[in-house]
Amino acid sequence: MKNQKVYALHDVKGIYVLQSIGYQSKSYPDGETVARKVNDEEERLKTLEIAKDEAYKKGRLDAEQDFKLEIEKIKSECASLTALFQNAVNQLIDKREKIWQESESEIIKLILTISNKMVGEGISNHGKDVIKYVVKEALSHVCGKKIVAVRVSPDDAKKINLLEEVKVVDQNIKILEDGTITSGGCVIETDFGSVDCQIETRWEEIRKALVENKNESAVR
Known part of the structure; x- marks a missing residue:
């Protein structure tokens, strides 16, 4: 806007003097300037929005990365714990096997001792039936001889008449009392040798079988 002259009235010694002074009128932005400012503001807002989105994406990526790292850390710790647990289990298994190997022989002896005692009590209570069964079984092993x-x-010789009880056809077979044979056992003598059916002999066979099985298991 152009400067305009404005006159002011001054009183100088009773005389009013009219003096002109310069006056700058207030200017207003034109439409182009306003449009430019609006556009600049819009660009600034867009820049802020982009920065906001990028910051959000970066924060999310950082959070996801931190989460992945935490998951990997937990997996690693779990793997370590699993390895420790498996190692402890293996040690227990090895210890158990060692204890079993060290005590297996004693356990076998104990089992045989208890079983032998139980069999002995059974023979004492049912001696007649036991000797009949043992003799019949022994005779079945010497068929044709x-x-x-x-x-x-x-004691068994006095309890029963074996030849009648076991129904032996050949009544010429001799029944001999032998003080070295314990109750419930017998020895069959044939023209080809003898068959030992004593309780002690059977227990020894069982013991040997258990020991052999133990040794085979140790080799495996």
Whole structure:
């Protein structure tokens, strides 16, 4: 806007003097300037919005990365704990096997001792039936061979008539009392040798079988 002259009235010694002074009128932005400012503001807002989105994305990526790192850390710790647990289990298994190997022989002896005692009590209570069964079984192993004699303990020889009880066809077989044979056992003598059916002999066979099985397991 152009300067305009404005006159002011001054009183100088009773005389009013009219003096002109310069006056700058207030200017207003034109439409182009306003449009430019609006555009600049819009650009600034867009820049802020982009920066906001980028910051959000970066924050999310950082959070995801931190989460992944935490998951990997937990997995690593779990793997370590699993390895420790498996190692402890393996040690327990090895210890158990070692204890078993060290005590297996004693356990076998204990089992045989207890079983032998139980069998002995069974023989004492049912001696007659036991000796009959043992003699019958022994005779079944010598089929086709000539039986010379059956040796039994003195107690069993007094309890029953074996030849009648076991229904032996050849009544010429001798029943011999043998003080070395314990009750419930017998020895069959044939023309080809003898068959030992004593309780002690059977227990020894069982013991040997258990020991052999133990040794085979140790080799495996």
